[in-house]
Amino acid sequence: MEVESGTITLLRYALNVELGVTAATAFVLGIIFHHSIRPIEIDNRVWTLLILFSSFNATAFFGYAFVGQHGILAGALRVFIVDGAFLIGVYGSIAIYRLFFHRLRKFPGPWGAKLSRFWALKRSMKKVQFNYEVEALHKQYGDFVRIGPREISINRASAIELVYGPPSKLPKSPWYSQVSDDINKTSINSTRDMHIQRQRRRAWDRGFSIKAISTYEPRVKAKTDLLLSRIAASGGSPMNITEWSMFYTFDVMGDIGLSKDFEMLTTGREHKAIKGLHDQMITIGTLGTLPWLLAFCSAIPGIAGTFQDFMGYCRDQLEEKKRSTGKDQEPRDVISWLIKAKYENDQSAPPSDFALSEDTRLIIIAGSDTTAAALANTFFYLAKNPAVQQKLQKELDTIFPGGEKDWTYEKAKFAYLDNIINESLRLKPLVPGGLPRITPPQGLQVDEVYIPGDTVVGVPVHTLQRDARYFERPLEFMPERWEQISAEKAPFFPFSKGAFSCVGKQLAMMELRMVLSRAALSFNIAFADGEDGVKFDTDVLDTFTLTLPPLKLKFTPRQATART
Numbered sequence: 328m329e330v331e332s333g334t335i336t337l338l339r340y341a342l343n344v345e346l347g348v349t350a351a352t353a354f355v356l357g358i359i360f361h362h363s364i365r366p367i368e369i370d371n372r373v374w375t376l377l378i379l380f381s382s383f384n385a386t387a388f389f390g391y392a393f394v395g396q397h398g399i400l401a402g403a404l405r406v407f408i409v410d411g412a413f414l415i416g417v418y419g420s421i422a423i424y425r426l427f428f429h430r431l432r433k434f435p436g437p438w439g440a441k442l443s444r445f446w447a448l449k450r451s452m453k454k455v456q457f458n459y460e461v462e463a464l465h466k467q468y469g470d471f472v473r474i475g476p477r478e479i480s481i482n483r484a485s486a487i488e489l490v491y492g493p494p495s496k497l498p499k500s501p502w503y504s505q506v507s508d509d510i511n512k513t514s515i516n517s518t519r520d521m522h523i524q525r526q527r528r529r530a531w532d533r534g535f536s537i538k539a540i541s542t543y544e545p546r547v548k549a550k551t552d553l554l555l556s557r558i559a560a561s562g563g564s565p566m567n568i569t570e571w572s573m574f575y576t577f578d579v580m581g582d583i584g585l586s587k588d589f590e591m592l593t594t595g596r597e598h599k600a601i602k603g604l605h606d607q608m609i610t611i612g613t614l615g616t617l618p619w620l621l622a623f624c625s626a627i628p629g630i631a632g633t634f635q636d637f638m639g640y641c642r643d644q645l646e647e648k649k650r651s652t653g654k655d656q657e658p659r660d661v662i663s664w665l666i667k668a669k670y671e672n673d674q675s676a677p678p679s680d681f682a683l684s685e686d687t688r689l690i691i692i693a694g695s696d697t698t699a700a701a702l703a704n705t706f707f708y709l710a711k712n713p714a715v716q717q718k719l720q721k722e723l724d725t726i727f728p729g730g731e732k733d734w735t736y737e738k739a740k741f742a743y744l745d746n747i748i749n750e751s752l753r754l755k756p757l758v759p760g761g762l763p764r765i766t767p768p769q770g771l772q773v774d775e776v777y778i779p780g781d782t783v784v785g786v787p788v789h790t791l792q793r794d795a796r797y798f799e800r801p802l803e804f805m806p807e808r809w810e811q812i813s814a815e816k817a818p819f820f821p822f823s824k825g826a827f828s829c830v831g832k833q834l835a836m837m838e839l840r841m842v843l844s845r846a847a848l849s850f851n852i853a854f855a856d857g858e859d860g861v862k863f864d865t866d867v868l869d870t871f872t873l874t875l876p877p878l879k880l881k882f883t884p885r886q887a888t889a890r891t
């Protein structure tokens with residue numbers, strides 16, 4: 328009884344301490360709090376922190392108002408002052424630490440970037456062209472720029488292998504934990520545990536093996552037939568090739584990924600589920616600069632908006648697929664390879680149904696918009712560079728003297744076409760930013776520069792692939808440059824490199840080669856009247872992948888005599 332009343336007396340005393348002393352204590356606690364959470368990755372724990380903070384406030388208010396007997400108004404005012412002092416302690420400590428004591432303090436970069444990731448968010452929201460912002464920073468500050476408190480962008484060719492591999496030694500950054508950091512709830516692309524990612528990658532690799540790809544080939548060709556028939560039906564009137572490329576690649580991925588038809592090529596309209604995905608691209612792209620904010624927002628029910636349509640569609644398709652896929656059935660699409668791994672209890676299977684549904688979404692997201700933008704960009708370069716187009720047509724006429732009826736995919740794999748595709752992927756990489764990885768505890772030595780451990784690093788694809796030190800006359804579209812340099816050895820990594828690199832590269836190349844070779848064989852490709860391609864070139868958005876403006880092209884049938 329005495330102990331109890333002693334505690335209450337002590338509590339009352341604490342709650343009645345002079346306000347200045349309480350505020351000073353809160354300020355010091357703020358500094359201590361910052362330094363105690365500094366080593367912890369809190370990106371995915373913002374809700375927990377918010378709940379803890381709110382609970383503390385509610386308790387403090389109750390204490391001041393009723394136990395300390397200050398009354399409701401004075402109690403609320405005290406909580407407000409204590410909060411203010413605590414937060415000034417936290418943020419003041421963060422600012423001073425990041426500017427003057429941080430392990431990256433010697434790296435150049437804008438002050439705002441050193442202070443907070445909000446700087447990147449603001450820059451990214453300005454024009455949604457963060458790729459160009461990073462390029463400008465490298466011009467101003469050099470090859471190693473601090474683009475965030477803990478982030479270094481490295482514009483050096485020698486960093487590609489060190490950061491991405493092979494061999495891949497650097498794990499993915501917290502950016503990839505936007506959905507979750509639980510390996511049972513992530514797609515393969517968001518899996519940060521390198522061992523688990525490698526295991527899961529084996530099931531994906533089976534879905535993209537030479538054997539599997541050869542079974543996809545006739546189906547990709549069927550979709551290409553459909554696109555070519557739509558081009559022929561346009562009769563030379565303007566076609567928005569940004570849109571039609573998107574229809575094509577989503578229809579291909581619907582079929583190859585899930586054996587489903589989005590029917591966009593036949594209807595000429597965007598599927599509702601895909602529209603739901605595209606409506607959110609700018610939000611996802613810009614908020615992605617602040618991983619904790621995206622993780623925080625994505626936990627709010629209903630915030631996904633029309634993205635729910637896309638998620639719902641994928642969920643339904645997956646359920647149907649699981650019901651209809653027999654245990655001994657030979658897989659005929661990518662998702663069936665993952666389901667088969669699950670049936671066989673193979674280690675490479677997605678570790679849970681949730682992870683499988685994340686993979687289902689990934690198939691469509693990773694495989695469609697990327698290839699669509701690559702296709703539209705390459706059409707743009709062909710229209711803008713008639714000499715390149717004519718050279719391509721000359722080669723096509725030699726390989727396929729009888730025109731369309733001679734066409735085979737095997738023969739469409741020739742060097743000049745691949746050089747055109749590579750040149751397009753060099754100038755406009757579809758994932759233009761520096762994919763973020765974390766340096767090991769012992770740090771990373773890149774040439775003469777030592778980068779401390781636990782730093783988020785990335786090599787900016789857009790900036791590096793346009794750097795005059797690595798590519799002569801870098802801003803010119805010159806497919807011929809690839810006759811002198813090897814795409815494998817050059818600082819060229821549009822599909823990334825190492826263990827996390829693109830699993831669908833061969834499928835993407837198949838789609839690009841099929842459409843471009845057949846379109847250039849049968850049609851002359853030019854800007855439509857009133858179109859000069861300038862807005863298409865300059866107004867492209869960096870939404871993690873590229874989001875392209877419309878591009879109006881006209882396709883005029885080539886005369887048979889033009890081939891002779």
Ligand code: HEM
Pocket residue numbers: 515516517528531689690691693694695697698701757758762821822823826827828829830831832834835
């Ligand atoms: C021109 C077209 C494409 C480009 C430029 C491209 C580029 C990339 C890049 C840069 C990455 C690495 C992403 C990262 O590290 O976060 C990646 C990963 C991936 N891509 Fe592609 N991609 C293309 C087409 C495709 C296609 C057609 C598919 C088929 C489904 C696909 C499936 C994937 C998957 C599943 C991953 C994750 C791999 C992993 O984490 O192990 N991509 N892609």
